[in-house]
Amino acid sequence: MSSKRCTVIGGSGFLGRHLVERLVDRGYTVNVFDIRQAYELPGVTFHQGDLCDKQALLVALKDVSIVFHCASPAPGSDDRALFQRVNIDGTQTVIQACHEAGVQKLILTSSASVVFEGTDIKNGREDLPYAKKPIDYYTETKIQQEKLVLEACSKEKGFLTVAIRPHGIFGPRDPQLVPILVDTARRGKMKFIIGDGSNLVDFTYVENVVHGHILAAEHLKADSPLCGQAYHITNDEPVRFWDFMSQILVGLGYSAPRYHLPYTLVYGIALLLWLIALVLRPLIRIKPTFTPMRVALAGTHHYYSCTRAKKDMGYQPPVPLQEAIVRTVESYPHLQKGA
Numbered sequence: 001m002s003s004k005r006c007t008v009i010g011g012s013g014f015l016g017r018h019l020v021e022r023l024v025d026r027g028y029t030v031n032v033f034d035i036r037q038a039y040e041l042p043g044v045t046f047h048q049g050d051l052c053d054k055q056a057l058l059v060a061l062k063d064v065s066i067v068f069h070c071a072s073p074a075p076g077s078d079d080r081a082l083f084q085r086v087n088i089d090g091t092q093t094v095i096q097a098c099h100e101a102g103v104q105k106l107i108l109t110s111s112a113s114v115v116f117e118g119t120d121i122k123n124g125r126e127d128l129p130y131a132k133k134p135i136d137y138y139t140e141t142k143i144q145q146e147k148l149v150l151e152a153c154s155k156e157k158g159f160l161t162v163a164i165r166p167h168g169i170f171g172p173r174d175p176q177l178v179p180i181l182v183d184t185a186r187r188g189k190m191k192f193i194i195g196d197g198s199n200l201v202d203f204t205y206v207e208n209v210v211h212g213h214i215l216a217a218e219h220l221k222a223d224s225p226l227c228g229q230a231y232h233i234t235n236d237e238p239v240r241f242w243d244f245m246s247q248i249l250v251g252l253g254y255s256a257p258r259y260h261l262p263y264t265l266v267y268g269i270a271l272l273l274w275l276i277a278l279v280l281r282p283l284i285r286i287k288p289t290f291t292p293m294r295v296a297l298a299g300t301h302h303y304y305s306c307t308r309a310k311k312d313m314g315y316q317p318p319v320p321l322q323e324a325i326v327r328t329v330e331s332y333p334h335l336q337k338g339a
């Protein structure tokens with residue numbers, strides 16, 4: 001079996017597609033497994049299916065030595081049962097299918113948020129405990145998912161696993177960060193800075209996240225320190241949350257937020273709106289823009305050390321933050337003001 005045959009589960013998604021493109025450039029033979037086929041690429045074989053379906057997965061894992069698992073329901077979905085089914089039960093199915101297909105390495109896309117509880121994290125390392133009170137179902141199930149994958153690592157069985165924990169991925173084709181930001185600005189709701197605006201955060205360019213995944217796959221060996229470990233992958237350039245948002249907004253022709261609101265006030269309102277939405281759910285579906293999770297992410301420090309990735313796999317982010325912002329802004333001409 002060639003060590004350059006791989007399957008990307010979730011390969012139709014934002015991160016997954018960038019990963020697939022890079023793997024093809026590096027001479028890998030790539031299968032994509034996803035519930036939807038979003039594009040076509042020469043040399044890539046698509047398998048459409050649900051990762052909870054082992055038989056469907058087995059077809060996509062045949063003769064493959066590396067599996068990248070970067071599928072997940074969207075974090076914004078509030079569907080607890082879906083998160084449980086895909087991120088926990090589905091990941092168990094992925095591990096089982098890897099065993100049956102003789103896959104040697106599984107690289108999971110986890111998230112740095114598995115340690116975030118809504119309070120400040122400054123230069124957080126991988127040995128921080130998992131969040132005891134995860135801020136949403138997405139995070140709750142990402143924790144369980146990461147545990148499952150890391151515990152499955154077995155040198156005896158010849159099945160090696162590693163988890164990559166990116167934070168705040170952005171870049172061309174991102175369906176989340178920039179589109180939500182622009183939508184909020186277009187509705188006139190991006191006038192305010194939550195808190196004093198000094199909170200530092202990691203935003204990570206998608207190509208750097210891809211680089212971290214490929215390094216992890218190539219360094220994961222039975223005698224390497226990567227086995228069964230988690231790694232933060234960031235741009236290693238924490239930035240003020242509101243400076244980052246302002247740069248994207250101004251780059252796209254919108255005004256930067258200017259007026260300050262106290263963090264606790266906004267968080268309280270977001271919590272109240274979330275409760276109201278929960279109570280009214282049987283009658284009407286409301287999707288507030290300022291969820292408690294978004295307010296917590298916008299008003300606290302959350303940046304992470306990637307010293308472990310630098311030491312164990314020689315990680316350095318190839319694309320610096322300023323260049324990444326410019327490339328991202330240029331990639332969204334349709335979201336420019338007035339477009």
Ligand SMILES: NC(=O)c1ccc[n+]([C@@H]2O[C@H](COP(=O)([O-])OP(=O)(O)OC[C@H]3O[C@@H](n4cnc5c(N)ncnc54)[C@H](O)[C@@H]3O)[C@@H](O)[C@H]2O)c1
Pocket residue numbers: 009010011012013014015016033034035036049050051052069070071072073074086090109110111112142165166167168169170175176
């Ligand atoms: N975007 C971020 O800021 C960020 C940060 C940290 C970690 N992550 C993680 O990175 C991974 C990729 O995120 P993304 O931003 O590219 O999301 P995305 O929504 O663009 O991609 C996820 C892909 O998974 C697929 N998928 C969902 N359920 C599936 C199922 N049951 N079976 C098969 N495929 C299924 C979707 O169709 C989609 O193509 C996720 O695991 C996410 O938790 C994302």
Ligand SMILES: CC(C)CCC[C@@H](C)[C@H]1CC[C@H]2C3=C(CC[C@]12C)[C@@]1(C)CC[C@H](O)[C@@H](C(=O)O)[C@@H]1CC3
Pocket residue numbers: 075110111112113114166167168169176177180181184289290293294295297298
């Ligand atoms: C309405 C405004 C206050 C904010 C508008 C921008 C937000 C939509 C993004 C800012 C930080 C982003 C973020 C995520 C989603 C989009 C934002 C809230 C994640 C929660 C997505 C899931 C990842 O796993 C998280 C991670 O650990 O990287 C992201 C954290 C940052």
